[in-house]
Amino acid sequence: MDVKNLLLELCEDPAVLAPDVDLIDGGWLDSYAFISLFSAFADEGLELYPTRIDRDKLRTVTGIEQLVAAAQANAGRMRV
Numbered sequence: 001m002d003v004k005n006l007l008l009e010l011c012e013d014p015a016v017l018a019p020d021v022d023l024i025d026g027g028w029l030d031s032y033a034f035i036s037l038f039s040a041f042a043d044e045g046l047e048l049y050p051t052r053i054d055r056d057k058l059r060t061v062t063g064i065e066q067l068v069a070a071a072q073a074n075a076g077r078m079r080v
Contacts, residue, residue: 001040001041001044001046001068001072003061003064003065003068004017004061004065006037006040007023007028007037007061007064010028010033010036010037010040011023011028011029011033013028015028016028016061017061018061019060019061019062020060021060021061022059022060023058023059023060023061023064024055024058024059025059029058034050034058037064038050041068041071045075046068046071046072046075047071048067048071053067
């Protein structure tokens with residue numbers, strides 16, 4: 001899954017691709033964007049549960065990429 005392209009599509013701003021940009025405080029990941037993000041994860045077969053994820057891992061593109069990589073590595077063994 002290409003997290004950067006997904007975020008760029010959702011947020012429509014290339015600034016979200018900077019590794020240190022806070023997507024939540026910056027207003028890019030609002031409630032609608034979170035729903036869209038997790039729906040895209042589900043479409044790719046990743047079962048991620050927002051209530052089980054540390055919100056800080058969703059603040060940056062790097063954190064989201066790490067979360068997705070961990071979920072993909074653990075697919076079939078556990079759900080994040």
